[in-house]
Amino acid sequence: MIKIEICCGTACYLLGAANMMNIEDQLPADWRGKVEVEAKTCLELCERDNLGGAPYVRINDTEIMSQATPEKLLTRIGELIEGAQ
Secondary structure (H helix, E strand, O other), rough: EEEEEEOOOOOHHHHHHHHHHHHHHHHHHOOOOOOEEEEEEEOOHHHHOOOOOOOOOOOOOEEOOOOOHHHHHHHHHHHHHHHHO
């Protein structure tokens, strides 16, 4: 299972996280059930980059994606799914 945590703190939400909240609806049918998406109140990552990387997404508890977009996120999910097969 691929765990996706989307930061929905104020800065991240306004800078694009809102566009990723429906990412599950954009997944190809064969990816569904392999990805868990969760909105997080704040991942507390803006402070270290002074908002420069917002919006942030954490993948599988360890990988941080900055300046995340639905397209970037879908690409990374695809890479992870293909790597797991």
